[in-house]
Amino acid sequence: MKALLLLISLLLISISKYEPDTQASESTATKEQVIREKLRITGDFNGDGKPESLKERYVHSTSHAEIELPDPDKIEYDSLVSLAVSSHPKVYLQSNDDEIPNLHMAHGGQLFGLCWLKNEGDINGDGADEISLVLDWADWSNLNTCRIFSLKNNQWKQIGSFSIGEWQMYPSEDECLFEGFIHQDTLGNFYVETYDWEAGLVVQKELQLDK
Numbered sequence: 001m002k003a004l005l006l007l008i009s010l011l012l013i014s015i016s017k018y019e020p021d022t023q024a025s026e027s028t029a030t031k032e033q034v035i036r037e038k039l040r041i042t043g044d045f046n047g048d049g050k051p052e053s054l055k056e057r058y059v060h061s062t063s064h065a066e067i068e069l070p071d072p073d074k075i076e077y078d079s080l081v082s083l084a085v086s087s088h089p090k091v092y093l094q095s096n097d098d099e100i101p102n103l104h105m106a107h108g109g110q111l112f113g114l115c116w117l118k119n120e121g122d123i124n125g126d127g128a129d130e131i132s133l134v135l136d137w138a139d140w141s142n143l144n145t146c147r148i149f150s151l152k153n154n155q156w157k158q159i160g161s162f163s164i165g166e167w168q169m170y171p172s173e174d175e176c177l178f179e180g181f182i183h184q185d186t187l188g189n190f191y192v193e194t195y196d197w198e199a200g201l202v203v204q205k206e207l208q209l210d211k
Contacts, residue, residue: 005108014169041087043119045100045151047128052097054131058113061088069112084138085110092137103149103156110138116169118147120182123190124150124159124209132182134164142166144194146181148209168202182207 038056045052058067067087072080090107092115116134125132130150137144148160162181169178184190190207 008061009174012105029170039114039117041117041119041131043121043129043131044082045095045129045131046097046154047126047151052095052100054093054103054117055096056114056117057090057092057094058111061090061107064068064090081110081138084112089113093133099154100151101154101156105133112136112138115144115166118180118182120148120180123148123182123207126150126152130159132180134166134169146192146194148182158206158210162205162208163197164193165195168193168195 038058038210040053040055042053044050045054059065060140065202067084067089069080069083069087075083080201084203088108089111091105091111092103093103095102113136114133115136116132118132120130120132122128124168130148130180132148134144134146142165144164144166145161146164147158150157150159168181171178181193182190183193190205191204192200194205195201
């Protein structure tokens with residue numbers, strides 16, 4: 001009996017001294033290698049009346065493996081650019097509908113992926129939703145281009161583009177939440193907030209689309 005009681009006491013002492021290894025879980029959660037959350041939108045892009053999704057893919061040009069880049073807060077920007085270039089990235093949009101082709105945008109260049117992707121609705125009256133997107137170039141410029149794409153005859157076609165300043169997407173705390181570059185006025189006309197190179201500021205202009 002005493003031997004049994006002694007064994008039980010030893011077990012209780014060892015259990016009370018056990019502490020979970022929280023350091024290991026914290027290390028895993030804060031590791032430097034992370035995958036940036038990919039952009040995704042839904043809409044009726046082929047005009048069949050059913051919703052489809054488009055997801056950003058950021059992969060190696062040859063292996064097609066998802067590219068992982070270090071947390072930008074934990075590495076110098078120059079080094080991050082070098083890593084992106086050496087990864088030979090390819091950026092495209094992939095639909096959950098196999099009948100909708102991939103929208104290939106760029107490959108093998110200075111790219112981090114996309115920094116903007118939005119379903120703009122049917123802005124050209126063709127019965128399907130158009131999209132706008134901005135490539136996240138791995139460079140040192142804040143000037144960029146917003147491109148508009150439409151699915152025509154089951155092929156993606158760029159139907160418009162305009163200059164933007166990347167700072168437009170990141171308003172200060174005292175400004176309104178950024179909702180996009182393309183807007184519609186009370187009369188139903190579409191206009192864009194574009195960067196005017198000559199004036200050096202953001203202006204509003206009528207949306208111009210290719211036929």
